Amino acid sequence: MSCVLFVLRRSLLCLTVVFVFSGVASSQLDSNYKLGAGDKIKILVFEEPDMSFELTVDNAGIISYPYLGEIKIKGKSTSELENELTKGLKGRVLVKPNIAVSVVEYRPFSIGGEVRNPGNYPFEPNLTLRKAINLAGGVTEWSNGKRFKIDREQKQDDDLLSLDSSVFPGDVVTVLPRGF
Template sequence: MSGYRLGPDDLIKISVLNEPNLSIEARLSDAGTVSYPFLGEIHIKGKTPGEVERLITDGLRGAYLVDPKVNVSVLEYRKYYIGGQVKHPGAYPYQPGLTVGKAVALAGGFGELASRDIVILREDDPAQPQLEADVMTPVHPGDVITVEESFF
């Protein structure tokens, strides 16, 4: 996912070319940090994998390595949540390309009292924390989807 911003509970892999002791898999803490050899606890919440690559490259360059080649990849995205009028509300693993319609299907489909009103709370967009959605709306990791109840 281009431009993806890391957050708590993402599982990432950091690898350094020809340096197996510096290659790790780590899950971001609730504070958005990971513990990395030589650099200690680093805060990466809200950063893209590319920004983390540069941060670690800069930290290792000079004192530890001459020209480190760092790669950061997301192995597992944080979960999204779906509730309200779906058959199996709960937390589900995020998959790239996920839409509200697919999320509803993974949650067992719409409940008997489901309305067409669907709301998403986006943790990664404080400017627009609540979004009216339809089945084609993209879902982001960490989103909270609510399928409202029909009153007739």
């Protein structure tokens, strides 16, 4: 009997560790992540379910929150948006608002060039060039799978890219043809 309890406790501990660390990459991305067009966010106002919403950021980088109107959020982190919403609701609508903002669905990334199925794909945490290329059906016969370019909102990144390089929401990945 004690052996069974030991195994159960050990299994529970392992599952807990897996559960906790499965969100680490996502939460690290969330804390540094800047919101942009196409992101779907959840605004949770604790103890006020009628004030909690899931909203998609429009092409101009704006959300429409029913109690505050249009809010430009492009380039802001979730914690910056939490602070802005708290300031906007405090005193006018709620005495002491307690708000959490999270990303429900990241904006897609785009992949083109020498891949079999170019297009937009949903972003997933820990996405690499290798996985992005696989999502797009692999490279064509015109590519050797070693030349890439990534256009990011902040800058263009085409130096020292490898198949293990990270891809982020909103990135535009181009798989280049092999050099002759």
